[in-house]
Amino acid sequence: MKPNSLLTIERIEPPFWYAGMHNPELQIMFYGKNVAKYQVSVSNSIVITNVKRTENPNYIFVSIDTKNCPASDFVFTFKSNNSAAFTQNYSLKKHRENSAQRKSFDASDMMYLIMPDRFSNGRKDNDSNDLTHEKYNRDLPEGRHGGDIQGIINHLDYIQELGATTIWNTPLCEDNDTAYSYHTYAQSDVYKIDPRYGTNEDYVRLSSEIHKRKMKLVMDYVTNHWGLQHWMIKDLPTKDWINQFENYTQTNHRRTLVHDINASKIDTKICFDGWFVPTMPDLNQRNPLVLNYLTQNAIWWIEYADLDGFRVDTYNYADPEAITKWTKAITDEYPNFNIVGEISMRDQAQLSYWQKDSPIGKIQNFNSHLPSVMDFILSDALLTIFNEDGNWETGMTRIYNNFANDFLYPNVNNLLIFAENHDTHRLNHVYLNDIRKYKMAMTLLATVRGIPQLYYGSEVGMAGNKDDGDAAIRQDFPGGWEGDPINAFTKEGRTPGQNEYFDFTSKLFNWRKTKPVIHFGKMTHYIPENNTYVYFRHNDTESVMILINNNDEPKTIDTSRFQENLGKIQTGKEVLTDKTIDVTKEITLEPKSVLLLELK
Template structure:
């Protein structure tokens, strides 16, 4: 009897201590960390009711460098030094008035072998951009979840349609068959906005995959499955803002965690104010500190606690999901000094890690300002440390030139020539992300009304110029969509991604004749690109377009590729003596799409609205 009473008492005591701890600590972020990081300083956020009333201690041998408290008593920011620590479980003790209140266990994990030296994406890769909600529904059981507000409604253009991580995994063979080597998914973390949450840019928890996509383990599984195929995973990271439903926004750690004016003020979207020497202070502040939209509170990266939080979150995802790179949303809207620190901290930890920033501008000098080691930015003693930027001026030119069949001084393929003529502005033009469209722009096939010849010319150029080519899901099977009808029109469901779809463009037998035409061409082109180092890392020589015919060469010491683009409505005979400095001793060229061998010493006839790609042979 006595033993039974003792046992019950102990059980009650254990239950009391457990629930007391749970009541005190409701969230810990990062939820765990890794031993052996180059930066050994680790800031842990403990969140719970009035937790700041406690003092915190760590075991002997684990120095607490700093404990930060804010005006919100529900937060404790505890910074420890992990230098020299082995993987282990750390037990923190929380005391009030010198009496221990509870303890909290914290896991320090071991890293993967050579984690710091992981390779990233480069100009040898082809990036495939997809929106998970609109790509494929591999697990209909997770379409809805009680923890989030918006439910699946495929009939709503801006609603949740049910695509998920499992759907991506099930179609990796398709992406690989296309010739893509790297997958960029728009954000997958929890977005609990009541509507329009499918795009993921209004994140409400940056440590958890949205349950409608799957779990953190599913995300790691996606990474592992890609790596088995020698493919890569890029995370779409958002440093500029969170969603209004983020748990921290609902209980701000401190007033200055987000930008306040007080309250809401919208950005003016004028990114030139961030380097304009004549800009007014209010204009520059509104650009960087104004909110992107009212449902996305703007994060204050200049606050040390915020910057450390964002830096650690990014590194945590690299380690936990074994990532190969980042694409950073609205990069140039961040506090410019702080985002440079964020970027440098990540690339210091991972020297080979590639990060491409969205710098949506229409001027090469202004975009080049944001690339690492820019001589333009150096005039203002600024370095973003950002390895790559997105080549929006190439996209702008590609959206016009293929309708300009009669060349003039400023129209036609000269626009592409001029874009590349400005490459001297970039510290590393070969590390630019090149594309003709993405999830925020008009679809290429909508601009050109599914004109296959124009698509083929654009893709041929994209595959052979400097930089990292990025494809947007579905265009390779002819998908279009009118952006003027709303974002949902350019983010339509991939045909065949849902069990009820009657058209399955993921398979040859399921494609229409038009879809097959687009896919066969795209696959052949980008599969070839995998094999040719000249278009990966080679030098470029291009020739002024004459009569709307653009000729350029990509070459290394071992290989030379010649590209001829005829944007006319008539065939053209191209005399090749003008290109002698690149043709040199080559006699023949094998056209990679048809397999036909041409003599390149004298004259080549190019069909109307056609691009020809030759591997030169002696």
């Protein structure tokens, strides 16, 4: 939208809004040379509730009341010396039908995590862009490899066949860093999809194609920081838009400080105000303008792209009081909207502290309003236990002890559970592509409480050693690029070994789709013996028995110990082999194996 004369408004954010939202107040940011010197009025009897000017004359923040405003176009008039200098059009659009009650992801879903630059190159013509610094270079491990939104769309059938119901992409908004921009966590424009991935319209099309398949789309949202190349960082609206120190100060990463009653003020300040890395300025969410900007941006994307949830990066690095306001504002607007925060704590009480209505948080009158957190404790265990002999603390006991602390969580079924992600070792690297161990990890992930997340490529045996750098765990999916020697997106293109991985994963998670007893049923588990672990998922109508042998030799398990769950049940159908197993006496398990039994 261009003004009529005199001044160029370079940016308007949000670029448009929606009528009938829960919070009727809308704060519009106008950016242009010396725009703050003008007086502002608006047409259509709309009420301006506040005009905020800052020390930077290139910004003016205009708040309006949209409570009784229908979807329509209207006009802002900017005056100088009581004469109209220029006008600017703005639009309130009609929001989607029943938008506020949109259903989000939950424990009935399986989430597939994709790093878009490394998944599939659907369009070669956007591999590089004149407006972004870093150009296509697939020969550089840390470079831009050309994966894009079209590549994801091209392979939605593959993802659905795998058994996934929800897709989480690492960030897709523009990251104009001069190097290492492929991960897109140092964003330079949070209202614009990176042109090397596609356009805003392409993202909306991705959402639509996902929804046609009755699947869901989760956006990776970053509240803690932007990139140095963000246009607002280059011309700050206020000095305290970001957290600044006299000299560069990095966060100390001690997120325990939020609840540490003995913590010093300086440690606490450095934790939440220090920068994540030198190229990622730390946003000051305590500034109401910043907080409102981030809140409106998040809601705009939900409405515009018809999103089904957020995964929030580095959630507990942001100011705790401010980030809870951000979360509450979104869930007030969309009561069923699920948001999972990256809370990389390795203690159940500390992790629970950050989940909505936590009994641990109540001790300090803290409520994050965050529906879900990521279970890093389970992830650590899954990346360790199948290489361990069992004793009082290790092997399957490590898993048992994790679930023994589930009482700390207010909503244990709403934890995001995973074996690996884009920041960890690859599961198949840790276990040296021993598919038996992969099967144990995936079966456990698919049958315990929570929302399972699978990292792209593991289902075809992809491996990677994080010690070799992040690029090693973010390699290109085989077949995502024209000319790749192997195309793992098709049965015919996969090797026999890749098909074994894929077929197992697909059968497991497609079975899980149909099982409410796994999604929301109760769990009863038994103390591990000899590095074997047995647990049940059950409700009033169904029961599933899972037996894991984490030994290098066969183990025979006497089932009489499990009578409180077995009762008069005599057989179980093994899900992965369709064999019928007698559960009345003893069951022999092969080395490093799992039995997944639907009890009859």
